[in-house]
Amino acid sequence: MKNSKKLIAGMSVVTGLLLILTIVLMFTIGPWKKASTKTSDVRAPRKTSEKNTEDPDEDPDATDSQSQGEALISGSEWTASDEDPWDDPETTEPSEITEETEEPTSETEDTTEESTEETTEETTEETTAEPTPEPETSSEPEPTREPGNSGGSYDLSGMVIVIDPGHQRHANSDQEPVAPWSDETKAKVSAGTSGVATGRPEYEVVLEIGLRMRDTLEAMGATVIMTRTSNDVDLSNIERANIAVENNADVFLRLHCDSSDNSSARGIGVFVCSRGDLADSQVKWGDWLGNCLADATGSNYRGCNASTTYSGLNWATSVPSFLLEMGFMSNEDDDWLLSDPDYQQKICNGVAAFCSKMKNR
Numbered sequence: 001m002k003n004s005k006k007l008i009a010g011m012s013v014v015t016g017l018l019l020i021l022t023i024v025l026m027f028t029i030g031p032w033k034k035a036s037t038k039t040s041d042v043r044a045p046r047k048t049s050e051k052n053t054e055d056p057d058e059d060p061d062a063t064d065s066q067s068q069g070e071a072l073i074s075g076s077e078w079t080a081s082d083e084d085p086w087d088d089p090e091t092t093e094p095s096e097i098t099e100e101t102e103e104p105t106s107e108t109e110d111t112t113e114e115s116t117e118e119t120t121e122e123t124t125e126e127t128t129a130e131p132t133p134e135p136e137t138s139s140e141p142e143p144t145r146e147p148g149n150s151g152g153s154y155d156l157s158g159m160v161i162v163i164d165p166g167h168q169r170h171a172n173s174d175q176e177p178v179a180p181w182s183d184e185t186k187a188k189v190s191a192g193t194s195g196v197a198t199g200r201p202e203y204e205v206v207l208e209i210g211l212r213m214r215d216t217l218e219a220m221g222a223t224v225i226m227t228r229t230s231n232d233v234d235l236s237n238i239e240r241a242n243i244a245v246e247n248n249a250d251v252f253l254r255l256h257c258d259s260s261d262n263s264s265a266r267g268i269g270v271f272v273c274s275r276g277d278l279a280d281s282q283v284k285w286g287d288w289l290g291n292c293l294a295d296a297t298g299s300n301y302r303g304c305n306a307s308t309t310y311s312g313l314n315w316a317t318s319v320p321s322f323l324l325e326m327g328f329m330s331n332e333d334d335d336w337l338l339s340d341p342d343y344q345q346k347i348c349n350g351v352a353a354f355c356s357k358m359k360n361r
């Protein structure tokens with residue numbers, strides 16, 4: 001009897017201990033489970049913020065407010081290939097963009113539709129406050145550039161600047177050699193593109209900007225020679241180049257507007273010749289021009305491309321020569337801007353800043 005009583009007492013002690021152990025385990029395992037679900041919750045938003053930081057790397061130049069829908073191609077990417085990423089502004093327009101240019105834009109394009117409808121400030125606030133998935137890419141190109149901040153006056157006295165507003169009312173498909181060193185021929189002058197929103201022809205817009213540019217540069221002391229002051233001319237690309245060469249231009253500036261099948265493509269591009277005595281400096285100067293324009297307008301600079309594609313540049317390698325694509329008439333926003341007098345003046349201010357840089361180089 002005594003033994004069985006002891007046994008029962010012993011067993012109840014063991015049962016008690018087991019019970020306590022179970023309770024302790026329940027308390028310790030419970031919170032651990034909770035903690036593990038918490039870490040997986042944290043992981044989800046981190047993904048979206050990782051995605052955001054990737055975008056600026058893709059678009060190191062995308063710093064202005066107007067490049068929201070358009071990613072940029074760095075100058076180095078371009079010059080690496082001899083293939084012209086854009087179509088020839090002297091011949092066929094509207095131009096196609098090659099895959100090379102389309103690929104980097106696709107990321108930002110996705111968010112373009114949403115972003116254009118919102119004000120830029122709103123998007124920025126949202127981004128900094130919380131990692132919401134949508135508007136990040138659109139806010140990333142924003143803040144660094146202040147449009148119109150280079151409207152200062154420069155002393156351009158002693159400079160000879162030849163401005164060639166591209167195209168003319170009627171194209172001339174007669175052929176002329178594409179370069180002094182080439183048997184290949186090309187149309188003397190093409191019709192150019194037209195605005196998707198304004199409906200205006202390129203030849204008209206570039207002349208309007210060209211005349212304003214002449215007035216701006218002359219007011220700063222430069223001697224400005226226009227290849228044309230009317231749309232009703234018949235001037236081949238070689239004839240235009242000859243005007244720059246004969247006048248020994250300090251700057252020969254060919255004014256064009258771009259066009260693309262990708263309606264979100266926008267911004268400023270510069271083309272130079274990759275041959276001739278000045279070839280080593282042309283890309284550097286081209287970047288000066290593009291960056292001066294970007295600073296003055298707030299638009300994005302897409303880079304400088306050197307090639308032997310353009311007869312108007314190939315025939316003027318003895319002087320610093322630039323084909324300037326001032327914006328895309330295939331993009332509604334760019335198209336409106338190109339016909340806006342305030343924006344046109346910003347372009348002219350950017351060119352003045354560039355000419356000053358060329359004078360003092």
Ligand SMILES: [Zn+2]
Pocket residue numbers: 089090093166167192193202256257
């Ligand atoms: Zn053109």
